[in-house]
Amino acid sequence: xxxVTVTVVAEVPPGFKDGMAPPPPVRRLSSNGSPTEKSxxxxxxxxxxxxxxxxxxxxxxxxxxxxxxxxxAKTNAVNCPVCGKVFDNLEMDKVTKVQRMKSDEDSRSVKExxxxxxxxxxxxxxxxxxxxxxxxxxxxxxxxxxxDGYQIDFSKKxxxxxxxxxxxxxxxxxxxxxKPGHANQQLTKACRNCHKxxxxxxxxxxxxxxxxxxxxxxxxIENLSVELKDILSKKMELCSGKITDIIxxxxxxxxxxxxxxxxxxxxxxxxxxTAEDQISMIKSKADQLKNEITLHLNQSSNQVDxxxxxxxxxxxxxxxxxxxxxxxxxxxRDAEVVRQYKARSDQLDKAVTVELGFCHLPRKxxxxxxxxxxxxxxxxxxxxxxxSLHFRIKEKNSTVHCSTVCWTLEGHFLCGRDSLMExxxxxxxxVLKNLKTTNANGVALHKQGYLALHWxxxxxxxxxxxxxxxxxxLFGEFFRTTDKFSHMSSSEKHVVAVDPDTKQLRVYGTNGDxxxxxxxxxxxxxxxxxxxxxxxxxxxxxxxGSVRKYKVLPGHSEPIWVCRDxxxxxxxxxxxSGIIYVASFTxxxxxxxxxxxxxxxxxxxxxxxxxxxxxxxxxVDDQLVLACGVDGLACFELTFEAVVL
Numbered sequence: 001x002x003x004v005t006v007t008v009v010a011e012v013p014p015g016f017k018d019g020m021a022p023p024p025p026v027r028r029l030s031s032n033g034s035p036t037e038k039s040x041x042x043x044x045x046x047x048x049x050x051x052x053x054x055x056x057x058x059x060x061x062x063x064x065x066x067x068x069x070x071x072x073a074k075t076n077a078v079n080c081p082v083c084g085k086v087f088d089n090l091e092m093d094k095v096t097k098v099q100r101m102k103s104d105e106d107s108r109s110v111k112e113x114x115x116x117x118x119x120x121x122x123x124x125x126x127x128x129x130x131x132x133x134x135x136x137x138x139x140x141x142x143x144x145x146x147x148d149g150y151q152i153d154f155s156k157k158x159x160x161x162x163x164x165x166x167x168x169x170x171x172x173x174x175x176x177x178x179k180p181g182h183a184n185q186q187l188t189k190a191c192r193n194c195h196k197x198x199x200x201x202x203x204x205x206x207x208x209x210x211x212x213x214x215x216x217x218x219x220x221i222e223n224l225s226v227e228l229k230d231i232l233s234k235k236m237e238l239c240s241g242k243i244t245d246i247i248x249x250x251x252x253x254x255x256x257x258x259x260x261x262x263x264x265x266x267x268x269x270x271x272x273x274t275a276e277d278q279i280s281m282i283k284s285k286a287d288q289l290k291n292e293i294t295l296h297l298n299q300s301s302n303q304v305d306x307x308x309x310x311x312x313x314x315x316x317x318x319x320x321x322x323x324x325x326x327x328x329x330x331x332x333r334d335a336e337v338v339r340q341y342k343a344r345s346d347q348l349d350k351a352v353t354v355e356l357g358f359c360h361l362p363r364k365x366x367x368x369x370x371x372x373x374x375x376x377x378x379x380x381x382x383x384x385x386x387x388s389l390h391f392r393i394k395e396k397n398s399t400v401h402c403s404t405v406c407w408t409l410e411g412h413f414l415c416g417r418d419s420l421m422e423x424x425x426x427x428x429x430x431v432l433k434n435l436k437t438t439n440a441n442g443v444a445l446h447k448q449g450y451l452a453l454h455w456x457x458x459x460x461x462x463x464x465x466x467x468x469x470x471x472x473x474l475f476g477e478f479f480r481t482t483d484k485f486s487h488m489s490s491s492e493k494h495v496v497a498v499d500p501d502t503k504q505l506r507v508y509g510t511n512g513d514x515x516x517x518x519x520x521x522x523x524x525x526x527x528x529x530x531x532x533x534x535x536x537x538x539x540x541x542x543x544x545g546s547v548r549k550y551k552v553l554p555g556h557s558e559p560i561w562v563c564r565d566x567x568x569x570x571x572x573x574x575x576x577s578g579i580i581y582v583a584s585f586t587x588x589x590x591x592x593x594x595x596x597x598x599x600x601x602x603x604x605x606x607x608x609x610x611x612x613x614x615x616x617x618x619x620v621d622d623q624l625v626l627a628c629g630v631d632g633l634a635c636f637e638l639t640f641e642a643v644v645l
Contacts, residue, residue: 042082043067045244045251050237054098059085062098116164117331118143131167133174134159138167172221175335177202187335190224191216195338225334228341232325235348239322242352246315250308257304264297318351386579386592389605389624389636395429398632403441404453404487404571405627407620413633414450416440421452421469426623429633435469442488442497442616447510448472453497455484462488462497464512475512487571487616491531494552498526498539505529505537507552516554522562523548528572528582528616536560540569540582547572547582549597563597571616571627575638581619583626587611590624605636 039048041064048054053065061082069092071078078087117125118140128138132147139147147159167174177185177199185199194210204218268290275286325344328337395402404416412432413424421440423433438461442453449466462475478499480486488497494515495508503526505518520526525543532538532549540547545566548559568585575581579600580593588611590603608614611634616627622638 040244040247041067042080043071045247047240047244048098050240051098055095056098057085057095058087059083065092065095068092068095116168117327128164130161130164131174132159132161136174138164171333172335175333188221189218190221190335190338192219192224192227193217195224195228195341197221197335197338221334221338225337228337229329232329232341232344232348235345235352236322236325238352239318239348242354243315243318243322246311246318250311253304253307253311257300260297260300264293267293314354318354321347321351385600386575386603386638386640387601388639389590389603390639391605391607392623392635392637393427393429394607394634395424395632398630401629402615402627402632403439403485403629404443404616405625405633406443406445406616406618407623407625408450409445411620413625413635414443414445415627415633416443416452421450421465423469424633426625426635429635433469435465439484441485444488444490444495446490446495451475451488451490451495453486453488455480460486460497460499462495462508473512475508476506476514478506485527485615487528489529489531489537491533491535494531496529496531496537496552498529500526505539505550505552518550518552518554519556520548520550521556521558527570530572530574532574533578538572538574538580540566540572542568542570542585545569547580547593547597561597563593563599565599566591570614571618573618575619576621581617581624583614583617585613585615587614587628587631590617607634607636 039062040046041051041054042061043063044067046052046064048062051062051064054062055065055068056062057068057078057080059080059082061080068078072090072092076088078090079085080087116128116138118128119125119137120139120143126140126142128140130144131138135147137147162174172188173186175187175197176183177187177197179199179202182199182201185201187197187199189198189202189204190196191198191204191208191210193208193216196208196216198204198216198218204216206216207214208216271286271290271293275283278286325348328340328344332340400417400419402415402417406414407426408414408423412426413422413429415422415424416439418439419436421435421437421443422431424431437452438454438456440452440454441460444451446464448464449472450464450469452463452465454461454463458480459477460480461477464472464475466472475495476497478497480499480501482501486498486500488495490496490510493510495510497506497508499506499517502517503520503523505520505526507515507518509515520539523539523541523544525541526539527542528538528540530538536549536551538547538549544564545568546562546564547566547569548562550557550559566582566584567589569582569591570585571583573581578595580595580597582591582593584591588604588608592600592603594600611626611628611631613629613631614626615629618625619638622640623635624638625633625635628634
């Protein structure tokens, strides 16, 4: 049988440049136009053995017939997505049919025998010419020479060999029982439950503990092998579908990167034009902005590279499993199929459930600030608006109430609970450090480590801890008589804590000195607080259902703006662009506000529907984490959409 060579070529879309993640490979046919079982539809990417009525275009690329008809119905022509050739006035019913890989039952009816491959060859096994009865191995000419040489030089017993034609006529004849007294007895039966092999002398009425069966269920090996091969083939079909999903997902991800590439090119041109029309100061800003855009492209490229590598690693594992199972079904004796069935079946089941993840590429856009009167036109790069949440990870079986959380500089979770403080890993929520203490209802970062707002004996205590969660000093304390819940925040100059009893903001210096108290005018029950870069603070009002922005001043402070009609707002934070996120105590909503306090949208996720309550929220980059009380920690990834200004 002539061999077929498959060349893997990466099709490079327009606009692709060096250094970017390559698109997924396209499997092409050899020069003789013959498809292989690994050939796939150029539209739906399904493999040839599982394609629907496969057809071959004049360019030799193979497609499912329904995929071709769908393409033809749109333009009355077929545009091959692999090579780009266009076929007009193509008679669809006369497109060449392709012979798919035959099933096990069909392959036995083919007159031409299937090649029997060498068992000793590690890679690319060649056709075997001999079978050693003593070794139980099929060997090619090269390994047969090594085998005979070993027998002459070292072995005291000459092994029995037969030609591969004799072996092929009845391969099961040479599988014998190894039990004492059963020597040279052919294994003819196997238990359908436990897959144990028997010869005619074996006791098949013994107890069988698999699947609750009391005794063995003996079947002829040939018949049982056919049944098991059919099961494995169906699982291989599911595995093939998973491989197709990987290829399609990688293709879509690479396409997203192409879109970013095109958008970045447009932005760079726009920056250049603006810089040419303005004075030297604007040119300097434009150069800085181009660096940020290029960095955005590099970050997106790196993200796609990492994601593509992960996908390809999973694909390689599935390919190896698929190929080895195919070899087991077509090249091994029936007894070997029975022996390996359980392990191979479990591997295929696990492969079908492999999580592929997804690749989120944050989109950015240009915006212009300034006025024409004083010729103060500026350029800045702003992120897009958050559009949805993608679930990342959630703490399981939480036993201690979680009231507050923030991101550490190392990218992990610092959380406060009823009886302890913890640092947990952001990838698996495993505990990295912990400290048994009183209720910690607020946490924040400090240049020396971490700050925590504790509650005990009707008092709130602000304590500074080292990065290793060891005590450094007491910042301050104040009485509480209502409940224990309140939050804190910090900046380069100040540390602030909410006092719900007096409706005040306690303001401290970063060294722990008490500076002043600030009356929160208009508040009913203040809860969450977040310090802004402009020196103001955001405070949520749990009872009034609002968020207010205040300037930090001694005495009374009137709100700069108020956002109302929020359901039980608690924790509050901002992302790197200043967009505001407010957690709802009910657990099912996260409000998104603009810099000016305008409600932009409400984010939710099905994973939040069963969360009983949420107390705190924090964001770093596009990662959002929630403190969910008795439900522990939950982390989500923000998906962004472009906003046209």
